[in-house]
Amino acid sequence: MTVRSRRCDNPSPSHWGLACDGQFFESLHCFQNTACMDVTTFMTDWSPWSQCSVSCGSYGNQASERHCIGMASSRSDTQAATCSIGDQRYTKLTQTRPCYGGACAIGGGWGKWGQWSDCSVQCGTGRKTRLHLCDSPVPSGSGSCKGLEVDTVSCTGPCQG
Numbered sequence: 339m340t341v342r343s344r345r346c347d348n349p350s351p352s353h354w355g356l357a358c359d360g361q362f363f364e365s366l367h368c369f370q371n372t373a374c375m376d377v378t379t380f381m382t383d384w385s386p387w388s389q390c391s392v393s394c395g396s397y398g399n400q401a402s403e404r405h406c407i408g409m410a411s412s413r414s415d416t417q418a419a420t421c422s423i424g425d426q427r428y429t430k431l432t433q434t435r436p437c438y439g440g441a442c443a444i445g446g447g448w449g450k451w452g453q454w455s456d457c458s459v460q461c462g463t464g465r466k467t468r469l470h471l472c473d474s475p476v477p478s479g480s481g482s483c484k485g486l487e488v489d490t491v492s493c494t495g496p497c498q499g
Contacts, residue, residue, distance in 0.1 A: 380407050381421055381431070394442035394479070405430045446477030451489065461497035465490050 391398035406421035458464035472483035
C-alpha cells in the first residue's frame with residue numbers, strides 16, 4: 339500500500355469557513371506492483387467524526403482517525419503497529435474539521451403581569467388569576483423561564499340577595 343497526504347491550506351479556511359472537501363489521505367493497495375511488495379502494514383477505514391469539541395455558542399473541531407494494523411509477524415502483541423508514510427512512521431492518523439456547537443440555551447425573563455381575571459364565582463369564595471409571558475427576553479435553544487406563569491388568589495363574589 340502506498341499513501342499520500344495533502345493539506346487544506348491553499349487557501350486555508352478562515353473566518354470559520356468550511357474545511358476542504360475530500361480526504362486528507364489517499365491510499366493505494368499495490369499488491370501487483372513489485373515496488374510495493376515489502377508492504378507489511380495496513381490501515382483501518384476512517385472512523386466516524388467525533389462530537390464537536392464545544393457544546394454550544396462557538397466553533398470547535400471534530401476528529402476522525404484511522405489506525406495502523408500490522409501483520410501478526412511484524413510486531414509483538416503489546417506493540418502498536420506502525421505504518422510508514424514517506425519517511426514518517428505512524429500508529430494512527432488523525433484528520434480534523436471545524437464544527438459549530440450550535441446555539442446555547444438562553445433563559446428567558448418574565449414580562450409584566452397581566453390584569454386579574456374576574457372572580458370565578460358570582461357568590462361566595464372563588465379564585466381569580468393573572469398571567470405573564472416568558473418574553474423579556476424570549477428564551478432560545480432549550481432555555482426557559484423559571485417560576486410560574488400563572489398567579490392565583492382567592493376572591494369573594496358579592497352575593498345578591
